Amino acid sequence: MKSGQSNHDKARSMNVFTGEVLREYDYLSDEEVTKRIEESWKAFQTYRKTTPIERAKRLKKLADILEKNKDRFARTITLEMGKPIEQARDEITANVDECLYLAKHSEEFTKRQYIDSDAKIGYIRFDPMGVIFHVTPYNFPSRLLFRGTLSALLMGNTVINKNPWNCPQTGLDSEEAFREAGWSNGEFMSLIVDTSQSETFIKNPYVRAVSYTGSLQGGEKIAEIAGKYVKKTILDLGGSDPFIVLKDADLERAVKSGIKGRLLNCGQSPTGAKRFLIDEKVYDQFKDRLIQKLSEVKIGDPMDKNTTLGPLAKKSLWERLNDQCERAKKNGDKLLYGGGTPKDPTLSKSTFFMPTVFEVNEKSPLFTEETFGPVFALMKFKGEDEIVRIANNSRYGLGSAIFSTDEQRAEELAGEIEAGAVYINHFADWDVKMPEGGFKCSGYGRDGGVEGCHEYSNIKTVWVGY
Numbered sequence: 001m002k003s004g005q006s007n008h009d010k011a012r013s014m015n016v017f018t019g020e021v022l023r024e025y026d027y028l029s030d031e032e033v034t035k036r037i038e039e040s041w042k043a044f045q046t047y048r049k050t051t052p053i054e055r056a057k058r059l060k061k062l063a064d065i066l067e068k069n070k071d072r073f074a075r076t077i078t079l080e081m082g083k084p085i086e087q088a089r090d091e092i093t094a095n096v097d098e099c100l101y102l103a104k105h106s107e108e109f110t111k112r113q114y115i116d117s118d119a120k121i122g123y124i125r126f127d128p129m130g131v132i133f134h135v136t137p138y139n140f141p142s143r144l145l146f147r148g149t150l151s152a153l154l155m156g157n158t159v160i161n162k163n164p165w166n167c168p169q170t171g172l173d174s175e176e177a178f179r180e181a182g183w184s185n186g187e188f189m190s191l192i193v194d195t196s197q198s199e200t201f202i203k204n205p206y207v208r209a210v211s212y213t214g215s216l217q218g219g220e221k222i223a224e225i226a227g228k229y230v231k232k233t234i235l236d237l238g239g240s241d242p243f244i245v246l247k248d249a250d251l252e253r254a255v256k257s258g259i260k261g262r263l264l265n266c267g268q269s270p271t272g273a274k275r276f277l278i279d280e281k282v283y284d285q286f287k288d289r290l291i292q293k294l295s296e297v298k299i300g301d302p303m304d305k306n307t308t309l310g311p312l313a314k315k316s317l318w319e320r321l322n323d324q325c326e327r328a329k330k331n332g333d334k335l336l337y338g339g340g341t342p343k344d345p346t347l348s349k350s351t352f353f354m355p356t357v358f359e360v361n362e363k364s365p366l367f368t369e370e371t372f373g374p375v376f377a378l379m380k381f382k383g384e385d386e387i388v389r390i391a392n393n394s395r396y397g398l399g400s401a402i403f404s405t406d407e408q409r410a411e412e413l414a415g416e417i418e419a420g421a422v423y424i425n426h427f428a429d430w431d432v433k434m435p436e437g438g439f440k441c442s443g444y445g446r447d448g449g450v451e452g453c454h455e456y457s458n459i460k461t462v463w464v465g466y
Contacts, residue, residue, distance in 0.1 A: 008165045008194075010024045010025060010026060010027070010165075011024065011025040011026075011027065011163075011165045011166075011168040011192045012024050012025075012165065012166060012168070013025070013079075013080055013166075013167070013168050013169040014079075014080070014166070015079050016079070016080065016081060016082035016302075016310075016311050016312075016313060016314075016350070016351065017079075017082060017301055017302055017303070017310070017311055017350055018350075019349070019350070022079065022169070023168075023169070025168050025192045026192070027192055027193055027194045027197070028191055028192060028193050028197075030197060030200045033191070033193060033197060033200050033201065034200065034204065036160065036189055036191060037131060037160065037201065037204045037206050037207060038206065039186045039189075040131045040158045040159075040160050040186055040187075040189060040206070041130065041131055041158070041206035042186065043158050043185050043186035043187045044128070044130055044131060044157065044158040044187075044206075046185070047156060047158055047185075047187045048128045048156045048157075050156070052106035052107045052109075052110045052111075052154070053106065053107065055103075055106055055153065055154055055156075056102075056103040056104075056106035056107075057103075057182070058153075058181050058182040058183060059099045059100070059102055059103035059106070059150070059154070059181075060099065060100065060103045061180075061181040061182060062099050062177060062178065062181035063095075063096045063099035063100050063103070065177045065180050065181055066092050066095050066096050066099070066177060067092075067096050069177070070089055070092045070093070071089070072173075073088075073092050073142065073170075073173050073174075073177075074088035074089040074091070074092055075088070075303075076169050076170050076173055077091060077141060077142055077167075077170055078302045078303060078310075079169075080138075080141065080166060080167040080168075080169060080170055080313075081138050081139065081141060081166065081167055081170075081313040082266060082302050082310045082311040082312065082313050082351070083265050083266055083268075083302060083310055084266075084302045084304075084305075084307045084308060084309070084310050085302060085303050085304070085305055085307075086305055087264070087265060088142075091140060091142045091143040092142060094143050094146075094430060094432075095142060095143060095146040095150075097432050098146065098147070098150055098432040098448075099146075099150060101432040101433065102150055102151070102154050102432075102453070105450070106154055108450075109126075109154065109155075109450050109453045109454075110126055110154065110155060110156075110453075111126075112124060112125050112126070112462075117463075118466065119463040119464055119465065119466065120464050120465035120466055121462075121463075121464035121465070122461070122462070122463050122464070123461075123462050124459060124460065124461055124462070125458075125459075125460040125461075125462060126155060126453075126454055126457040126458075126459060126460075127156075127457060127458040127460050128155050128156030128157045128456075128457065128458070129155075129157055129208040129209055129232075129456065129457060129458050130157060130158070130206055130207070130208035130209075131157070131158050131159070131160060131204075131206045131207045131208060132148075132149075132152045132157045132158070132159045132160070132207070132208065132209050132210075132211060132456060133160055133162070133198075133201040133202060133207050133209070133210045133211070134148055134149055134152070134159050134160065134161045134162070134210075134211045135161075135162045135198075135210070135211065135212040135213065135214065135222070136161055136162065136163050136164065136167075136171065136213065137164060137213050137214045138164035138166055138167050138313050138314070139265055139268040139269060139270075139313065139372075140265065140269075141163060141164060141167035141170040141171070142170055142173075142174060143430075144213050144236075145161055145163065145170075145171065145174050145190070146174070147447050147448065147452075148211040148213075148234065148447050148452070148456070149161060149188065151447065151448075151452045151453045151455070151456050152211070152456040153183065153187065153188065154453055155453055155454075155456045155457045157208075157456055158186065158187045158188065159187070159188050159189070160189045160191060160201070160207075161174070161175075161188070161189065161190040161191070162190075162191060162193050162198075162201075163190055163192070165194070165195075166313065166314060168192050171190035171192070172190060172192075174190055175188065175189065175190040195218075198221075198222060198225060199225050202222075202225045202226055202229055202231055203225075203228075203229050207231065208231065208232070209231060209232040209233070209234070209456065210222060210226050210231055210232070210233045210234070211233075211234045211445075211447075211456075212233065212234070212235050212236070213235075213236040213237075214236075214237065215237065215238055215370075216237045216238045216370070216396075216441050216442075218237075219235045219237040219443060222235065223235060233444075233445070234437075234443075234444070234445030234446075234447070234455050234456075235438070235443035235444055235445060236270070236436075236437055236438060236442075236443045236445075236447065237270070237396075237398075237438055237441065237442050237443040238270055238370040238396060238398070238441070238442060239270040239271055239272075239274065239370060239396045239397075239398030239399060239438065239442050240274045240275055240367075240368075240369070240370050240371075240394050240396040240398075241271060241272065241273060241274050241275065241396075241398055241399040241400050241401070241419070241428075242274075242275045242277050242390070242391040242394075242400045242401070242417070242419075243258055243261065243262075243273035243274070243275065243276045243277065243400075243401045243403075243427065244277045244387055244391060244400070244401060244402045244403065244413075245258075245276070245277070245278045245279060245282065245286055245403045246279055246384070246387075246402065246403060246404040246406075246409075246410070247279040247281040247282055248404055248405045248406055249279075249282065249403035249404050249405065250403065250405060250425070251282060251285055251286055251289060252289070253403065253425065254286065254403040255286060255289045255290050255293055256293070257273075257401070257403070257425075257426065257427045258273050258276060258290065258376070258427070259290070259293055259294065259297075260427065261273035261401070261427035261428045262274075262374060262375075262376055263297065263308060263309055263355065263374050264428065266309055266310050266311065266312055266313075266353075266373070266374065267312075267353075267371075267372065267373040267374035267375065268312065268313060268317070268372050268373065269428065270370075270398055270399075270442070271398055271399035271421070271428040272428060273376075273401065273427060273428070274370070274371055274377065275366075275367055275377055275379065275390075275391075275394070276376055276377060276378045276379065277379055277381050277387055277390055277391060278378060278379070278380060278381070279380075279381060279382075279387075280380040280381065280382055283378075283380045286378075287336065287357075287359075287378060290357065290376065290378075291336065291337045291357060294337060294338070294355045294357070294376075297309055297355055299342055299344075299347065299352060299354070300347065309352075309355065309374060310352075311347075311350045311351040311352045312351040312352070312353055312372075312373055313351075314351065315351055317351070317372055317373065318351045318353055318373075320372070321353055321371060321372065321373040321375065322340065322353070324365045324366060324369060324371055324375070325339060325356060325358070325366070325375065327365045328358055328360065328364050328365055328366045328377075331360075331361070331363055331364050331365065332361065333358045333359060333360040333361065333364045333366065333377075334358065334359040335356070335357075335358055336357040336358060336359055336378070337355070337356065337357040338354040338355045338356040338357060339354055339356045340353070340354055340356075341353070341354065342354055353373045353374055353375075354374070355374045355376070356374060356375045356376065357375075357376045357378065358375065358376070358377050358378065359378050359379070360377045360378065360379055361379070362379070362390065362393060364377065367379070367394075368394070370396065384413065387413075388413065388416045388417070391417055391418075392416075392417065392418045394440075395440055395441040396438075396440060396441055396442045397418045397419045397420060397438060397439035397440035397441070397442045398419060398420055398421070398438045398439070398442035398443075399419055399420065399421045399422075399423065399428055400417045400419040400421070400422045400423070401422070401423040401424070401426070401427045401428070402414060402417075402422065402423075402424050402425075403424075403425055404424075404425070407424060407425070410424045410425070411424065418439055418440060419438075419439055419442075420436065420437045420438045420439045420442060421436065430448075431448075432448060432449070433448075433449055434448055434449050435447065435448045435449045435451040435452050436448045436452075
Protein backbone atom coordinates (compact mmCIF):
# COMPACT_ATOMS: atom_id res chain seq x y z
CA MET A 1 0.00 0.00 0.00
CA LYS A 2 1.12 3.56 -0.66
CA SER A 3 0.35 6.65 1.39
CA GLY A 4 -1.91 8.13 -1.27
CA GLN A 5 -1.79 8.98 -4.92
CA SER A 6 -1.01 12.57 -5.85
CA ASN A 7 -3.13 14.44 -8.38
CA HIS A 8 -0.08 16.41 -9.50
CA ASP A 9 2.43 15.13 -12.03
CA LYS A 10 4.95 17.77 -10.97
CA ALA A 11 5.72 19.95 -7.98
CA ARG A 12 4.69 23.47 -8.83
CA SER A 13 5.86 26.77 -7.38
CA MET A 14 3.27 29.39 -8.23
CA ASN A 15 2.02 32.77 -7.12
CA VAL A 16 -1.23 31.87 -5.35
CA PHE A 17 -2.48 35.45 -5.52
CA THR A 18 -2.11 35.83 -9.32
CA GLY A 19 -2.14 32.18 -10.42
CA GLU A 20 1.18 32.61 -12.25
CA VAL A 21 3.26 29.42 -12.40
CA LEU A 22 6.81 30.35 -11.39
CA ARG A 23 8.55 27.01 -11.87
CA GLU A 24 7.80 23.31 -12.13
CA TYR A 25 9.90 20.46 -10.74
CA ASP A 26 9.98 16.78 -11.62
CA TYR A 27 9.69 14.30 -8.78
CA LEU A 28 12.66 12.07 -8.03
CA SER A 29 12.32 8.44 -9.05
CA ASP A 30 12.19 5.67 -6.45
CA GLU A 31 15.73 4.69 -7.47
CA GLU A 32 16.94 8.23 -6.86
CA VAL A 33 15.12 8.29 -3.52
CA THR A 34 16.87 5.10 -2.41
CA LYS A 35 20.22 6.59 -3.42
CA ARG A 36 19.56 9.72 -1.36
CA ILE A 37 18.58 7.66 1.68
CA GLU A 38 21.86 5.76 1.39
CA GLU A 39 23.73 9.07 1.19
CA SER A 40 21.92 10.28 4.30
CA TRP A 41 22.79 7.07 6.16
CA LYS A 42 26.45 7.44 5.18
CA ALA A 43 26.38 11.02 6.45
CA PHE A 44 24.83 9.79 9.70
CA GLN A 45 27.85 7.57 10.43
CA THR A 46 30.01 10.68 10.67
CA TYR A 47 27.52 13.21 11.95
CA ARG A 48 26.45 11.10 14.94
CA LYS A 49 29.99 11.49 16.30
CA THR A 50 29.92 15.29 16.29
CA THR A 51 29.69 16.94 19.70
CA PRO A 52 26.71 18.92 20.98
CA ILE A 53 28.99 21.97 20.95
CA GLU A 54 29.68 21.53 17.24
CA ARG A 55 25.97 21.12 16.51
CA ALA A 56 25.27 24.26 18.54
CA LYS A 57 27.74 26.24 16.43
CA ARG A 58 25.87 25.22 13.30
CA LEU A 59 22.54 26.15 14.87
CA LYS A 60 23.84 29.62 15.71
CA LYS A 61 25.15 30.07 12.19
CA LEU A 62 21.82 28.91 10.78
CA ALA A 63 20.02 31.48 12.92
CA ASP A 64 22.27 34.20 11.51
CA ILE A 65 21.64 33.07 7.91
CA LEU A 66 17.88 33.03 8.43
CA GLU A 67 17.90 36.48 10.00
CA LYS A 68 19.94 37.97 7.17
CA ASN A 69 17.74 36.40 4.49
CA LYS A 70 14.41 36.79 6.27
CA ASP A 71 12.79 38.96 3.60
CA ARG A 72 13.77 36.66 0.74
CA PHE A 73 12.64 33.50 2.48
CA ALA A 74 9.41 35.12 3.64
CA ARG A 75 8.62 36.32 0.14
CA THR A 76 8.85 32.77 -1.20
CA ILE A 77 6.49 31.49 1.50
CA THR A 78 3.92 34.17 0.69
CA LEU A 79 4.17 33.59 -3.05
CA GLU A 80 3.71 29.83 -2.76
CA MET A 81 0.96 29.58 -0.14
CA GLY A 82 -0.59 33.03 0.14
CA LYS A 83 -0.20 33.99 3.79
CA PRO A 84 0.28 37.71 4.56
CA ILE A 85 3.93 38.69 4.30
CA GLU A 86 4.24 39.74 7.93
CA GLN A 87 3.08 36.29 9.03
CA ALA A 88 5.63 34.72 6.68
CA ARG A 89 8.32 36.81 8.35
CA ASP A 90 7.06 35.54 11.70
CA GLU A 91 7.74 31.98 10.52
CA ILE A 92 11.39 32.81 9.92
CA THR A 93 11.65 34.65 13.24
CA ALA A 94 10.31 31.58 15.05
CA ASN A 95 12.90 29.43 13.30
CA VAL A 96 15.66 31.79 14.43
CA ASP A 97 14.40 31.66 18.02
CA GLU A 98 14.37 27.87 18.05
CA CYS A 99 17.87 27.63 16.57
CA LEU A 100 19.22 29.84 19.35
CA TYR A 101 17.27 28.06 22.08
CA LEU A 102 18.46 24.61 21.05
CA ALA A 103 22.02 25.87 20.64
CA LYS A 104 21.93 27.21 24.19
CA HIS A 105 20.70 23.88 25.58
CA SER A 106 22.56 21.50 23.25
CA GLU A 107 24.66 19.88 25.97
CA GLU A 108 21.82 19.78 28.50
CA PHE A 109 19.35 18.06 26.16
CA THR A 110 21.81 15.45 24.89
CA LYS A 111 23.63 14.51 28.09
CA ARG A 112 22.99 11.24 29.92
CA GLN A 113 20.68 11.24 32.93
CA TYR A 114 21.84 9.36 36.03
CA ILE A 115 19.18 7.44 37.96
CA ASP A 116 19.21 6.41 41.61
CA SER A 117 18.50 2.71 41.05
CA ASP A 118 19.50 -0.79 42.16
CA ALA A 119 22.43 -0.65 39.74
CA LYS A 120 25.91 0.32 40.86
CA ILE A 121 25.66 2.96 38.16
CA GLY A 122 22.46 3.50 36.20
CA TYR A 123 21.82 6.09 33.56
CA ILE A 124 19.85 6.89 30.42
CA ARG A 125 21.50 7.76 27.12
CA PHE A 126 19.79 9.68 24.35
CA ASP A 127 21.41 8.18 21.28
CA PRO A 128 20.68 9.25 17.69
CA MET A 129 18.46 6.91 15.69
CA GLY A 130 19.55 7.29 12.08
CA VAL A 131 17.74 8.83 9.11
CA ILE A 132 14.50 10.67 9.96
CA PHE A 133 11.87 11.02 7.23
CA HIS A 134 10.24 14.39 7.86
CA VAL A 135 7.02 15.41 6.07
CA THR A 136 6.18 19.12 6.01
CA PRO A 137 2.68 20.50 5.22
CA TYR A 138 1.84 23.51 3.05
CA ASN A 139 0.27 25.71 5.73
CA PHE A 140 3.52 26.50 7.57
CA PRO A 141 6.02 25.30 4.95
CA SER A 142 9.04 26.78 6.70
CA ARG A 143 8.13 26.75 10.38
CA LEU A 144 6.99 23.14 10.41
CA LEU A 145 10.00 22.08 8.35
CA PHE A 146 12.38 23.53 10.92
CA ARG A 147 10.39 22.53 14.00
CA GLY A 148 11.11 18.79 13.96
CA THR A 149 14.26 18.96 11.85
CA LEU A 150 16.18 21.11 14.32
CA SER A 151 15.48 18.75 17.22
CA ALA A 152 16.41 15.70 15.14
CA LEU A 153 19.70 17.26 14.03
CA LEU A 154 20.55 18.37 17.55
CA MET A 155 20.22 14.76 18.74
CA GLY A 156 22.66 13.58 16.05
CA ASN A 157 20.27 12.24 13.39
CA THR A 158 20.22 13.06 9.71
CA VAL A 159 16.99 14.28 8.09
CA ILE A 160 15.33 13.90 4.71
CA ASN A 161 12.45 16.35 4.34
CA LYS A 162 9.52 16.15 1.94
CA ASN A 163 7.95 19.51 1.24
CA PRO A 164 4.39 19.77 -0.17
CA TRP A 165 3.98 19.78 -3.94
CA ASN A 166 2.87 23.43 -3.95
CA CYS A 167 5.76 24.82 -1.83
CA PRO A 168 8.89 23.27 -3.38
CA GLN A 169 10.96 26.44 -3.44
CA THR A 170 10.45 26.99 0.28
CA GLY A 171 12.00 23.57 0.90
CA LEU A 172 14.91 24.28 -1.43
CA ASP A 173 15.54 27.65 0.25
CA SER A 174 15.66 25.83 3.58
CA GLU A 175 18.13 23.25 2.30
CA GLU A 176 20.33 26.07 1.03
CA ALA A 177 20.36 27.64 4.51
CA PHE A 178 21.21 24.34 6.23
CA ARG A 179 24.07 23.71 3.81
CA GLU A 180 25.52 27.16 4.34
CA ALA A 181 25.32 26.66 8.11
CA GLY A 182 27.51 23.54 7.94
CA TRP A 183 25.17 20.61 7.23
CA SER A 184 26.78 20.28 3.80
CA ASN A 185 27.55 16.55 3.60
CA GLY A 186 24.06 15.15 3.24
CA GLU A 187 22.95 15.56 6.87
CA PHE A 188 19.86 17.47 5.70
CA MET A 189 18.08 17.12 2.37
CA SER A 190 14.79 18.58 1.17
CA LEU A 191 13.68 16.36 -1.69
CA ILE A 192 11.00 16.94 -4.29
CA VAL A 193 9.07 13.68 -4.10
CA ASP A 194 5.48 12.61 -4.54
CA THR A 195 3.07 11.63 -1.77
CA SER A 196 2.82 8.16 -3.32
CA GLN A 197 6.50 7.55 -2.57
CA SER A 198 6.14 7.59 1.21
CA GLU A 199 6.41 3.82 1.49
CA THR A 200 9.69 3.91 -0.42
CA PHE A 201 11.09 5.99 2.43
CA ILE A 202 9.45 4.24 5.36
CA LYS A 203 10.32 0.67 4.33
CA ASN A 204 14.01 1.51 3.89
CA PRO A 205 15.99 0.02 6.81
CA TYR A 206 18.09 3.17 7.16
CA VAL A 207 14.99 5.28 7.88
CA ARG A 208 14.37 4.87 11.60
CA ALA A 209 11.44 7.23 12.28
CA VAL A 210 8.81 9.33 10.53
CA SER A 211 7.71 12.80 11.57
CA TYR A 212 4.49 13.78 9.82
CA THR A 213 2.43 16.95 10.09
CA GLY A 214 -0.76 17.06 8.08
CA SER A 215 -4.33 15.85 7.85
CA LEU A 216 -5.85 13.06 9.90
CA GLN A 217 -6.41 11.05 6.71
CA GLY A 218 -2.77 11.41 5.70
CA GLY A 219 -1.63 10.54 9.21
CA GLU A 220 -3.71 7.36 9.21
CA LYS A 221 -2.00 6.21 6.03
CA ILE A 222 1.48 7.07 7.33
CA ALA A 223 0.77 5.24 10.60
CA GLU A 224 -0.46 2.19 8.70
CA ILE A 225 2.71 1.99 6.61
CA ALA A 226 4.96 2.68 9.61
CA GLY A 227 3.18 -0.02 11.59
CA LYS A 228 3.78 -2.48 8.79
CA TYR A 229 7.54 -1.87 9.04
CA VAL A 230 7.58 -1.19 12.82
CA LYS A 231 8.88 2.38 12.52
CA LYS A 232 8.41 5.06 15.13
CA THR A 233 6.04 7.85 14.14
CA ILE A 234 5.47 11.35 15.45
CA LEU A 235 2.12 12.58 14.15
CA ASP A 236 0.81 16.13 14.37
CA LEU A 237 -2.62 15.96 12.75
CA GLY A 238 -5.79 18.00 12.36
CA GLY A 239 -7.73 19.91 14.95
CA SER A 240 -11.14 21.36 15.69
CA ASP A 241 -10.15 23.45 18.66
CA PRO A 242 -12.78 24.70 21.13
CA PHE A 243 -12.58 28.41 21.92
CA ILE A 244 -14.46 28.75 25.22
CA VAL A 245 -15.80 32.07 26.50
CA LEU A 246 -17.16 31.94 30.04
CA LYS A 247 -19.70 34.45 31.35
CA ASP A 248 -17.07 36.42 33.28
CA ALA A 249 -14.64 36.73 30.34
CA ASP A 250 -13.10 39.96 29.17
CA LEU A 251 -15.09 40.08 25.92
CA GLU A 252 -12.89 42.62 24.18
CA ARG A 253 -9.88 40.42 24.73
CA ALA A 254 -11.77 37.27 23.79
CA VAL A 255 -13.02 38.74 20.50
CA LYS A 256 -9.59 40.07 19.59
CA SER A 257 -7.95 36.71 20.36
CA GLY A 258 -10.70 34.83 18.55
CA ILE A 259 -10.21 36.79 15.35
CA LYS A 260 -6.44 36.38 15.51
CA GLY A 261 -6.79 32.68 16.30
CA ARG A 262 -9.17 32.05 13.43
CA LEU A 263 -7.70 34.31 10.74
CA LEU A 264 -4.06 33.44 11.41
CA ASN A 265 -2.55 31.93 8.29
CA CYS A 266 -5.83 32.70 6.46
CA GLY A 267 -7.56 30.22 8.76
CA GLN A 268 -5.28 27.36 7.66
CA SER A 269 -3.93 26.41 11.06
CA PRO A 270 -4.62 23.10 12.85
CA THR A 271 -4.51 24.92 16.19
CA GLY A 272 -6.69 27.76 14.94
CA ALA A 273 -9.86 28.64 16.86
CA LYS A 274 -12.60 26.57 15.22
CA ARG A 275 -15.56 25.90 17.54
CA PHE A 276 -16.54 29.07 19.41
CA LEU A 277 -18.41 27.99 22.54
CA ILE A 278 -19.95 31.02 24.23
CA ASP A 279 -21.86 31.21 27.51
CA GLU A 280 -25.47 32.14 26.72
CA LYS A 281 -25.28 35.15 29.05
CA VAL A 282 -22.63 36.87 26.91
CA TYR A 283 -23.33 35.20 23.57
CA ASP A 284 -25.09 38.12 21.85
CA GLN A 285 -22.47 40.61 23.01
CA PHE A 286 -19.64 38.42 21.75
CA LYS A 287 -21.39 37.78 18.43
CA ASP A 288 -22.08 41.46 17.76
CA ARG A 289 -18.54 42.54 18.61
CA LEU A 290 -17.07 39.76 16.50
CA ILE A 291 -19.04 40.68 13.37
CA GLN A 292 -18.26 44.36 13.82
CA LYS A 293 -14.51 43.64 14.06
CA LEU A 294 -14.58 41.28 11.08
CA SER A 295 -16.01 44.05 8.92
CA GLU A 296 -12.70 45.90 9.47
CA VAL A 297 -10.46 43.05 8.27
CA LYS A 298 -8.22 44.01 5.33
CA ILE A 299 -8.43 41.40 2.57
CA GLY A 300 -6.04 41.65 -0.36
CA ASP A 301 -2.58 41.14 -1.83
CA PRO A 302 -0.63 39.11 0.73
CA MET A 303 2.55 40.99 -0.20
CA ASP A 304 0.96 44.17 1.20
CA LYS A 305 2.12 44.50 4.82
CA ASN A 306 -1.30 45.90 5.78
CA THR A 307 -3.17 42.81 4.57
CA THR A 308 -4.52 40.60 7.35
CA LEU A 309 -6.28 37.97 5.20
CA GLY A 310 -4.83 36.54 2.01
CA PRO A 311 -6.06 33.77 -0.33
CA LEU A 312 -6.27 30.11 0.60
CA ALA A 313 -3.25 28.07 -0.47
CA LYS A 314 -5.08 25.82 -2.95
CA LYS A 315 -8.28 25.81 -4.97
CA SER A 316 -9.20 22.44 -3.47
CA LEU A 317 -9.24 24.07 -0.01
CA TRP A 318 -11.69 26.72 -1.21
CA GLU A 319 -13.94 24.06 -2.70
CA ARG A 320 -13.91 21.94 0.46
CA LEU A 321 -14.61 24.92 2.73
CA ASN A 322 -17.44 26.14 0.50
CA ASP A 323 -18.93 22.63 0.50
CA GLN A 324 -18.81 22.52 4.30
CA CYS A 325 -20.62 25.86 4.48
CA GLU A 326 -23.29 24.70 2.02
CA ARG A 327 -23.84 21.52 4.02
CA ALA A 328 -24.02 23.60 7.20
CA LYS A 329 -26.92 25.56 5.71
CA LYS A 330 -28.71 22.31 4.88
CA ASN A 331 -28.11 21.21 8.46
CA GLY A 332 -30.07 24.24 9.62
CA ASP A 333 -27.09 26.33 10.72
CA LYS A 334 -27.65 30.06 10.44
CA LEU A 335 -25.32 32.20 8.33
CA LEU A 336 -24.73 35.42 10.28
CA TYR A 337 -22.01 37.08 8.24
CA GLY A 338 -19.91 36.75 5.09
CA GLY A 339 -19.43 33.61 3.05
CA GLY A 340 -18.04 32.86 -0.41
CA THR A 341 -15.73 34.99 -2.50
CA PRO A 342 -15.17 38.77 -2.19
CA LYS A 343 -17.23 41.00 -4.46
CA ASP A 344 -14.11 42.94 -5.44
CA PRO A 345 -13.35 41.72 -9.01
CA THR A 346 -9.60 42.00 -8.39
CA LEU A 347 -9.92 39.37 -5.66
CA SER A 348 -12.72 37.14 -6.92
CA LYS A 349 -10.51 35.26 -9.40
CA SER A 350 -8.15 34.03 -6.70
CA THR A 351 -8.85 31.62 -3.81
CA PHE A 352 -10.04 34.20 -1.28
CA PHE A 353 -12.75 33.14 1.12
CA MET A 354 -14.57 35.87 3.00
CA PRO A 355 -14.58 35.79 6.82
CA THR A 356 -17.74 33.84 7.63
CA VAL A 357 -19.79 33.46 10.81
CA PHE A 358 -22.31 30.69 11.41
CA GLU A 359 -24.50 29.87 14.38
CA VAL A 360 -24.34 26.07 14.56
CA ASN A 361 -25.49 22.98 16.42
CA GLU A 362 -23.48 19.90 17.36
CA LYS A 363 -24.46 18.03 14.18
CA SER A 364 -23.03 20.74 11.94
CA PRO A 365 -20.15 19.81 9.62
CA LEU A 366 -18.53 22.99 10.90
CA PHE A 367 -18.55 21.37 14.35
CA THR A 368 -17.78 17.72 13.54
CA GLU A 369 -15.18 18.29 10.78
CA GLU A 370 -11.95 20.24 10.69
CA THR A 371 -12.40 23.51 8.80
CA PHE A 372 -9.38 25.04 7.10
CA GLY A 373 -10.29 28.63 6.38
CA PRO A 374 -11.77 31.81 7.95
CA VAL A 375 -15.05 30.31 9.20
CA PHE A 376 -16.30 31.00 12.73
CA ALA A 377 -18.74 28.40 14.13
CA LEU A 378 -20.60 29.88 17.13
CA MET A 379 -22.58 27.89 19.69
CA LYS A 380 -24.25 28.81 22.98
CA PHE A 381 -23.83 26.77 26.14
CA LYS A 382 -25.44 26.78 29.58
CA GLY A 383 -23.04 26.37 32.49
CA GLU A 384 -19.63 24.77 32.90
CA ASP A 385 -20.81 21.15 32.99
CA GLU A 386 -22.27 21.50 29.53
CA ILE A 387 -19.21 23.26 28.15
CA VAL A 388 -16.85 20.43 29.10
CA ARG A 389 -19.10 17.91 27.37
CA ILE A 390 -19.43 20.02 24.22
CA ALA A 391 -15.73 20.88 24.10
CA ASN A 392 -14.75 17.22 24.33
CA ASN A 393 -17.40 16.08 21.85
CA SER A 394 -14.87 15.81 19.03
CA ARG A 395 -12.51 13.18 17.74
CA TYR A 396 -9.83 15.86 17.67
CA GLY A 397 -7.77 17.08 20.61
CA LEU A 398 -5.06 19.47 19.46
CA GLY A 399 -5.45 22.87 21.11
CA SER A 400 -8.11 24.76 23.05
CA ALA A 401 -8.68 28.07 24.81
CA ILE A 402 -10.59 29.27 27.86
CA PHE A 403 -11.41 32.93 28.49
CA SER A 404 -12.33 33.91 32.05
CA THR A 405 -11.30 36.51 34.60
CA ASP A 406 -11.19 33.70 37.17
CA GLU A 407 -7.86 32.16 36.17
CA GLN A 408 -7.93 29.57 38.95
CA ARG A 409 -11.27 28.21 37.75
CA ALA A 410 -10.05 28.31 34.16
CA GLU A 411 -7.02 26.22 35.16
CA GLU A 412 -9.31 23.69 36.82
CA LEU A 413 -11.37 23.45 33.63
CA ALA A 414 -8.13 23.06 31.63
CA GLY A 415 -7.61 19.74 33.39
CA GLU A 416 -10.93 18.47 32.00
CA ILE A 417 -10.35 19.48 28.37
CA GLU A 418 -9.12 16.65 26.14
CA ALA A 419 -6.39 18.42 24.19
CA GLY A 420 -2.63 18.62 23.82
CA ALA A 421 -2.64 22.28 24.85
CA VAL A 422 -4.96 24.66 26.68
CA TYR A 423 -4.48 28.43 26.45
CA ILE A 424 -6.05 30.61 29.13
CA ASN A 425 -6.94 34.18 28.09
CA HIS A 426 -4.65 33.71 25.11
CA PHE A 427 -4.71 31.61 21.97
CA ALA A 428 -2.56 29.37 19.79
CA ASP A 429 0.95 30.53 20.45
CA TRP A 430 4.29 28.80 20.09
CA ASP A 431 7.07 28.80 22.66
CA VAL A 432 10.27 26.94 21.77
CA LYS A 433 10.68 25.96 25.42
CA MET A 434 7.39 24.04 25.58
CA PRO A 435 6.29 20.84 23.79
CA GLU A 436 3.47 20.86 21.26
CA GLY A 437 1.35 18.02 19.94
CA GLY A 438 -2.04 16.39 19.84
CA PHE A 439 -4.32 14.00 21.69
CA LYS A 440 -6.96 11.58 20.37
CA CYS A 441 -7.15 11.83 16.56
CA SER A 442 -4.95 14.92 16.55
CA GLY A 443 -1.91 12.69 16.79
CA TYR A 444 0.78 11.63 19.23
CA GLY A 445 4.36 12.51 20.07
CA ARG A 446 5.68 15.99 20.75
CA ASP A 447 7.80 18.63 19.06
CA GLY A 448 9.47 21.47 20.91
CA GLY A 449 11.42 21.72 24.14
CA VAL A 450 13.46 18.90 25.63
CA GLU A 451 10.52 16.50 25.17
CA GLY A 452 10.54 17.14 21.44
CA CYS A 453 14.28 16.51 21.21
CA HIS A 454 14.02 13.19 23.03
CA GLU A 455 11.33 12.04 20.57
CA TYR A 456 14.15 11.82 18.02
CA SER A 457 16.42 9.60 20.10
CA ASN A 458 16.89 6.01 21.12
CA ILE A 459 16.28 6.29 24.87
CA LYS A 460 18.77 3.71 26.11
CA THR A 461 19.16 2.38 29.66
CA VAL A 462 22.71 1.52 30.82
CA TRP A 463 23.05 -0.64 33.95
CA VAL A 464 26.46 -1.18 35.53
CA GLY A 465 26.80 -3.94 38.15
CA TYR A 466 25.03 -4.03 41.53
